[in-house]
Amino acid sequence: xxxxxxxxxxxxxxxxxxxxxxxxxxxxxxxxxxxxxxxxxxxxxxxxxxxxxxxxxxxxxxxxxxxxxxxxxxxxxxxxxxxxxxxxxxxxxxxxxxxxx
Numbered sequence: 001x002x003x004x005x006x007x008x009x010x011x012x013x014x015x016x017x018x019x020x021x022x023x024x025x026x027x028x029x030x031x032x033x034x035x036x037x038x039x040x041x042x043x044x045x046x047x048x049x050x051x052x053x054x055x056x057x058x059x060x061x062x063x064x065x066x067x068x069x070x071x072x073x074x075x076x077x078x079x080x081x082x083x084x085x086x087x088x089x090x091x092x093x094x095x096x097x098x099x100x101x
Contacts, residue, residue, distance in 0.1 A: 011037055011056045016064065021057040025050075 015021040025044060028035055035044040040056065043049040 011040065011042075011053070011060055015057070017061050018054065018057040021060075022054065025053065 011021070015024050025035060029044075035053075036042070037044075037053070037056075040052075042052050042056070044053050
């Protein structure tokens with residue numbers, strides 16, 4: 001059986017979640033295309049390669065989620081500082097009523 005082969009460098013560029021990666025791999029295999037991840041040495045034509053591909057997908061999704069959480073936490077910390085450093089003063093509800101800054 002003649003099959004095509006797709007060589008990729010990194011798993012993170014193939015999908016944003018494990019579900020996306022599995023769907024992508026299923027589509028490739030339906031088209032009779034094998035996937036080989038050069039940088040990691042993963043060949044998805046073998047049972048071990050498929051298992052490793054999925055484990056790497058889990059860790060890639062986890063890493064992306066942790067990065068998003070850290071960015072969100074950093075933005076929450078910086079938000080009050082950004083308005084002060086930009087020259088804006090926040091007014092408390094009582095000072096807004098009295099007209100004082």
